[in-house]
Amino acid sequence: FDEVLTELKPFFLDDFTELEYGGYYYSHSAIVCGDGRVYWSPDRPEMGVHVSLPSQALAIVCGERDALSVARDLRSMGMEFTRDDFCVDDTAGLLDLDVIMAAVRSGAYVSRFKKWLIVDNSEGGRTIGFGKRGSDSYIRIYDKAKEQHEFGHRVRVELELRRKRAQFAMLVLLDLDDPSQMTATVFGLIRSTLDFRIPSGSDETKSRWEVAKWWAEFFEFCGFVHLFIPKEI
Numbered sequence: 001f002d003e004v005l006t007e008l009k010p011f012f013l014d015d016f017t018e019l020e021y022g023g024y025y026y027s028h029s030a031i032v033c034g035d036g037r038v039y040w041s042p043d044r045p046e047m048g049v050h051v052s053l054p055s056q057a058l059a060i061v062c063g064e065r066d067a068l069s070v071a072r073d074l075r076s077m078g079m080e081f082t083r084d085d086f087c088v089d090d091t092a093g094l095l096d097l098d099v100i101m102a103a104v105r106s107g108a109y110v111s112r113f114k115k116w117l118i119v120d121n122s123e124g125g126r127t128i129g130f131g132k133r134g135s136d137s138y139i140r141i142y143d144k145a146k147e148q149h150e151f152g153h154r155v156r157v158e159l160e161l162r163r164k165r166a167q168f169a170m171l172v173l174l175d176l177d178d179p180s181q182m183t184a185t186v187f188g189l190i191r192s193t194l195d196f197r198i199p200s201g202s203d204e205t206k207s208r209w210e211v212a213k214w215w216a217e218f219f220e221f222c223g224f225v226h227l228f229i230p231k232e233i
Contacts, residue, residue, distance in 0.1 A: 001040055004049050007077060008038065012061060024050060033060040051079065066179045071170060081170040086186045087158040089144060094218045095155040097126050100141060103196050103212065104128060110195045110206045112137065130194060136165045139194050159190045168227050188225030 009016045012032040022029045026039035026047065036057030039050040051074070053061060062070050071081075103109055104116055113130040120126050127142035138160040145154035161169050169189060173182055197209035 001042055001045070001049070004077075005038075005040070008032075008049070008051075011073065012036070012038075015060070026050060033057040036061070066182075068173060068176065068179045068182055072174055075170075075174060081166045082163060084161045084166045084169055085158060086161075086169075086189065087156050088183075088187060088190065090155045090157070090218060091153060093153050094214050095141070095157070096214070097128070097141070097143060097155060099214065100128060100196070101126075106199070107206075108197055108199050108209075108212070110197055110209075112193060113139070134162070136162050137193060139190070157190055159186075159193060164229050165227060168229050172225065172227065184222040185225055187219055187222040189227070191219050191222065192224040192226050 005016075015033050016030050016038070017032075018028070018030045022039060022041070023037070024039050025041075027041040027043065028039065030038045032038055033053075034056050035054050037050075037052045039052075041047050058067065058070070074081075101118055104118070111130060115130070115132060117129045118126065119129070125143050125146040127140055130139040131137055140156075140158050140160075142156055142158075143154070144150075144156040145152055148154075172189075173185055176182060176185065196212040196215040197206055198212055200209050203209065
């Protein structure tokens, strides 16, 4: 653990403040780069070292570098990715939550998710969730401007991946030759998980329905990016 932490501290710009308690079943923890966390248990080496980097901490760690180079550094240390959060924002007014909720209620979408949930909060914000929280994949669409008390339009589409799907998604990104392809790849991962369509009365197969214009315009520069996860034998 001393060797791992010695390697991690300069990676976090030596912004490493050890706490008197642990977390997530680890006995020790430290704050890094604002709201980042590192957890470890000297008596439980099989648990490894757990690193959590929310967006603020990730931005500090990245500095002038791109996120992929940071991920490659973590990977080179032998780390595996157990949760990834990818988000894309619409500030051009292409995504309308009323239109999206109507499409969801009418079943005008193709997805691996069978369950969805629409939540209104007391401040006028709305969130549409697809899948089950804590599962390997989960998507939420919500009014980010309302959440942040901002003026203007900002609707966020967020994909949360866990366990093997998180690991394989990061491996796909790390295999990119050009970091500028990262945005299109993330868009492709989201679209392969959720795709809104226009119902066709003559065809019951949703995958053959035409893509909704507003969804197609939002994803105009990318195709589908499917994750291949081999089955364990």
